[in-house]
Amino acid sequence: MNISIEDHVVPQLFTTAIEAYEIEHRAHLNGKSHKNLETFGLLWGYSIPEKGSLPARIVSTMATVETSALRHQNWVQPDFESIKSKKKFFEKYWPNIELVGTFHSHPYDNLSEVTKIKGWRASSIRTTGNSGDEEFWPLFHKEVSPEQPHLAHLIITIAKLEKRGWAYPNRLQGQEESKGYVLSADDRKLWLRAYATEAITQNTILNFIFSDEITLDIPSLQKRFL
Template sequence: MPRTQIIIEDHVVPQLLTSAIEAYEIQHKSHLNGKSKHRLETYGLLWGYALPARGDDVPVRLVAVLATVETSALRHEHWVLPDNESLLMKRDFFREYWPQLELIGTFHSHPYGSLAEVNGEKGWRGSPIDDEGNGDFAHWPDVHKSVCSDMDMLAHVVVTITGLGRKGTAGPERLPGGESPTGYVLTAGARKLWIKGYCTKQLKELVSQVRKDGDKPDKKNIQVSYHVEENIFLEIPSLQQRFADEYLRK
């Protein structure tokens, strides 16, 4: 079976990139005289539609046509925490007024202080589960279960950003090595950005419950679990052309 495809349409790209850039570069204050912070993570939702697999050649496709930013999310330099009440409110609001769109995924940013730090930590990747049970690989299945349990698959995009000492000249490319199908790296002004995709998949399994007084099954229940898939194909059709054109003009 081919890789699940995440397709991000052209007009969604500036929404992803500018929200990550703003959280990274612009000072944020809770009030006028408050202490300001920058290099924060940000969080948002992807809206669009899901197309089912067809035969053995056409995979599931999750198509993003719109992105919204979670202004209520708690933002930190090393983590971001969305408010589930906000996610559910937006989901229901779209269902009522824009029923042609559904919640098909999430995105969030990874800010880093230097290119060396990104490369050293492979910061374009989703964060693993830590000792306290936190991290992207824990959050993604959780948000799928709590907000989109009616969806078989959900897309998740990480936008990593760092500043450069001067404006770069590198055109957009696929991620290196075996990660090539899953994302891109590009330079935009004095910034370097990485975009990498993941999916969570809902799995259903029939589980037999055994009677207490014997070995014969009493009844069967459906057990639902959610798993992160890394083997996906992220497609942003306009990205390479748009940024490559800018690169060639210089």
């Protein structure tokens, strides 16, 4: 499956992750402040089904932030009822726009920490011992958008650099080359990695499965960060 992110969606993704990472957040004026938080949002756009030899395609034209999500430095928990209400609102007034996926951030203190555990990748029971992204995304698909054959899921990973860096945006290395990007922006480093979920009928039962068989395409990214 191909996932395409339009140009104007990219700053929405990056600035949301940067804000949760760098800006102190309080529940009220005199409350304790927190930084380095994860954040969660939704991808909107349209889907193109598989046609002959052409794979299915998801195109994201917009992103919105879930302000009701519970945010922590190691996890984020969205409110499904909030998401369903937004989806219903869009379906009524903007029926040409579909909920096509999710995004969330992975904040890390420094570059070495990200590199050591490959923090741009999805978390899972297999890697952490606790339910993670690979288990959550199929549940999200089932509970929120079971009518969609595919959903895209993006991870925006962010870490602080010790000094202001500069590097051309580039694809990830090795077998992940077609699935994500990495770039430096001022004194921070950012990774963008894509995954998907699929709705598949097996023995008359509709199942929702995690998939890493994707290609992420952001044509404008390298032009913007030259």
